[in-house]
Amino acid sequence: MNIRISEESINSKVKTIYLYIIIIFSIPTIILLYKSIEWHPILDSPIFQYIAYKILNGVTPYKEIFDMNLPGTYWIHIITIKIFGLNSIGFRITDLIFLFIILLSGGLILKEYGSVAVFxxxxxxxxxxxxGGEANMGERDYFMTGFVGLSLYFIIQYIKKSKNIxxxxxxxxxxxxGFIKPTSYILYFLIVLILLIKKNGNNKIIMDSILLTIGVCIFPGIFTYWLYKNGGINDFVNICVNYLPIYQNGSISSTFKLIYSIWKSPLDILIAGSLIILPIVYDNLFKQDKKRETTYLLLFVGVLFFLFNFVIKGQAENKYRLYPGYYFFAIYAGIIISTTLKEENLKTKLSGTIYLMISMSIICMYTILTIYKKNSEINYNSYITKEKETEKEIIKILRKDGIRKDEKIQIFDVVGGANILLKLGVNPATKYLQEVHFTEMQWKGNFPLYLQKQWDNFIFTLYSEKPEYIVMLKSSYFYREKVSNIGVEYEVRNLLNRFYHIINENNQFIIYKLK
Structure with missing residues (x-):
């Protein structure tokens, strides 16, 4: 009896230590949460926000604006604009709502593992x-993770209660x-595989799979009808069939770069720590624990979903691609830490304490860097600071020059241009918001036929419309003279030399005005 009391007392003290570690190392996160209210959309988010704004003003998606992203992303921005208006604070609130959704789903999943796991x-x-700072705010992989987390919670509820709903x-x-990121449908196939493994009878497997499939098809059906009603369905299918494969092939990174990107992120300590401590807590976690079915499911679904999702996307440069990994390995960290409490061996509890302290201290370091606006592997702060200053300067110059809202402007950039369009309230001269469609894949020689047709449309519109202003940001391949397709480079240079003159130039951008 005294031994049991002693063990319970030790566990209680260790649990208190764990919670204190979590609270203390979370102080920078709380400070950063407060400071983040002033953040505004950057990188990819302004593009989606601009497209959503134009859709609300009657523009047909995919037909009048060329973009390879899916309607699920636009809808989030459309709803945000309708509820909060077209402003940074509204989008910041949406980002925090999704953070709450993700934390709620993970917390509900981990509830049975105890408060230490949840916290x-x-x-x-x-x-x-x-x-991750402003660079990660409202990214598609982040939004996707919110829906994946909710679906995972209901899958676990189905496994436990066998309620088909x-x-x-x-x-x-x-x-x-799946209509934010198509790789989400990997989860659908993993669930079907789980249904087959459970072997509850052939008829039940078939009925459950049909029910799951009906659920999966609801939003794709709604989005398809929405596009059909708006007249954008043919262009959407065209882009999916003809452009997405081109874009995907042109953006794939090497296996080494993919692995390296994982180890240059907070995932490194989460993965390494889990692999080190997992053998120590294995028996308690998988053999004795009543929750082992949930644990197996989380491990099976999480690891496979993250790996397939990351490898299929194949892009190592952008750390926001790692969001599913952040989600699942944060869950694993919670499970492993909470399991060390049940171990009688004090060395195991000490291992859990060390793992928690190292993990939290590294994450704390990342948050402190972002608080002080210093660059890190995941926040791109040095780039963002320059981009925000550049946007303000360009807007100031164009307003001083007397740009009118009925005038058109074409911005050559990889990211950021949509923010300028939004703040000036002007339209692009073409239906192409970004040059990445033609330059980011670094084509050597001729374009594929479909892409060549898009380029012909783009350059013909520029020559015929001749927008009053053309802005070339430093992120542009044309600005840096890194366009691989010589013909494309020549056509743009010829347009600028014949019809435009420079009204402002520095080491961040060039502004051309029609002669």
């Missing part, structure tokens, strides 16, 4: 997300996630 997950994931709801969330 570890909350501290780890929220710390990583906020440490949970499977149906899980399917609905997967369906929406």
């Amino acid at each position: 570890t997950f909350i501290a780890v994931f929220s710390g990583i997300h906020l440490a 949970n499977l149906f709801i899980a399917g609905i969330f997967i369906g929406y996630a």
Whole structure:
């Protein structure tokens, strides 16, 4: 009896230590949460926000604006603009709502593992997300993770209670996630595989799979009808069939770069720590624990979904691609830390304490760097600071020059141009918001036929419309003279030399005005 009391006393003290570690190392995250209210959309987000704004003003998506992103992303921005208006604070609120959704789904999943697991997950994931700064705010992989997390919770509820409604709801969330990022449908196939493994009878497997599929198809059906009604369905299908494969092939990174990008992020300590401590807590986690079915499911789904999702996307440069990994490994960290409490061996509890302290201290370091606007592997702060200053300067110059709202402007950039369009309230001269469609894949020689047709449309419109202003940002391949296709480079230079003159130039941008 005294031994049991002693063990309970030790566990209680260790639990208190864990919670204190989490609270203390989360202080920078809380500070950063407060400071993040002033953030505004940057990188990819302004593009989606601009397209959503134009859709609300009657523009047909895909037909009148060429873009390879899916309607699920636009809808989030459309709803944000309708509720909060077209402003930075509204989008910041949407980002925080999704953070709440992600933390809620993870917290509900980990509820049965105890408060230490829940608070570890909350501290780890929220710390990583906020440490990503403005660059990670409202990214598609982040939004996708919110829907994946909710679907995962309902899958677990179905496994536990065998209530088909949970499977149906899980399917609905997967369906929406798939129209943000199509790789989300990997989760659908993993669930079907789980249904087959459970072997509850052939008829039940078939019925459950059909129910899941119906749920998955609901939002794709809604989006398809929406595009059909707006007249954009043919162009959407065209882009999906003809352009997406080109874009995907042109953006794939090497295996080494993919692995390296993981180890140059907060995932490195989460993965390494999990692999080190997992053998120590294995028996308690997988053999004795009543929650082992949930643990197996989380491990099976999480690892496979993250790996397939990351490899299929194949892009190592952008750390926001790692969001599913952040989510699942934050969950694993919570499970492993909480399991060390049950171990009688004090060395195991010490290992858990060290793992928690190292993980939280590294995440804390990332958050502190972002608080002080210093550059890190995940926040791109040096780039963002320059981009924000550049946007303000360009807007100031164009307003001083007397740009009118009925005038058109074409911005050559990889990112950032949409923010300028939004703040000036002007339209692009072509239906192409970004030059990345033609330059980011660094084509050597001729374009594929479909891409050549798009380029012909783009350059013909520029020559015929001749927008009053053309802005070339430093991010542009044309600005840096890194365009691989010589013909494309010549056509743009010829346009600028014949019809435009420079009204402002520095080491961040060039502004051309029609002669």
